[in-house]
Amino acid sequence: MSRWTTVATNGRKRWAAVVAGAALVLTTAFAAAPANADTAQAYPVTMKISPFSATKPASGCKDIFWWVTVSGLKSGTVYKFTSSAKQGTADPITGSLVSYPLKNGSNKVRGYVCSSLDKSGPYKINAAVRVDGKVQGAAEARGALRVTPVLDLNGYDTTSGFYVYGYPSPAIDMKGKEIRIYFKKKGTSTFKVVGKTTVNSSGKWGFKSKAITLGHVYVSYAGSDYVLKARSVTREIVPARSSSATGVSLG
Structure with missing residues (x-):
């Protein structure tokens, strides 16, 4: 009864406040609806x-x-x-x-x-x-x-060691990638890693070593999620065929 008595005394003012509050809540809820729909991208198609x-x-x-x-x-x-x-x-x-x-x-x-x-x-x-x-x-x-890259392999002898190099394709994917050099000395049966290098910003890699002599050589790339592993053909290092050439060359 006390509740109804209070309403009878101040009902109009309190009821107006309640209605205004409800209207404010409803207005806020309806205003937010288009933003939610737009965020969800509720397109007709x-x-x-x-x-x-x-x-x-x-x-x-x-x-x-x-x-x-x-x-x-x-x-x-x-x-x-x-x-x-x-x-x-x-x-x-x-x-x-x-x-x-x-x-x-x-x-x-x-x-x-x-x-x-x-x-x-x-x-x-x-x-x-x-x-x-x-x-x-x-x-x-x-x-x-x-992409599965293609690794080429070139080389020549120098006074400071045999130099191998290449221009892997595609260069856009291989720049900065590590290349490993494998060598098998003539008369042996096992390839060993003799060095590693990185493809430079021009798309070329190069490596020089006195450990590379008569025998066989190839290079490889270990691969990643998008640039897959690859290796070059194996090439033989043989004695130079002319008197003007240095001691060994790629066959």
């Missing part, structure tokens, strides 16, 4: 990317593919589709539909990569559809581009 996990050639270029599954497209509406794969600040790999127009369901997307331009590693793939410039759907996924 839904999209999902099946990313690529591709291997690029050590030299030259090739096509790679990924897929974008779409739903919610309406007939009679003109949609603009864009997709790309990007790594850091480098120019993106631009994707284009293999079959036009964009359709509900699975859509195959083609990208074009070149060994000397597109670095191996992880890529962020984006896709979007727009109508009159306004985004109607978007998606993102992670892809991977790998």
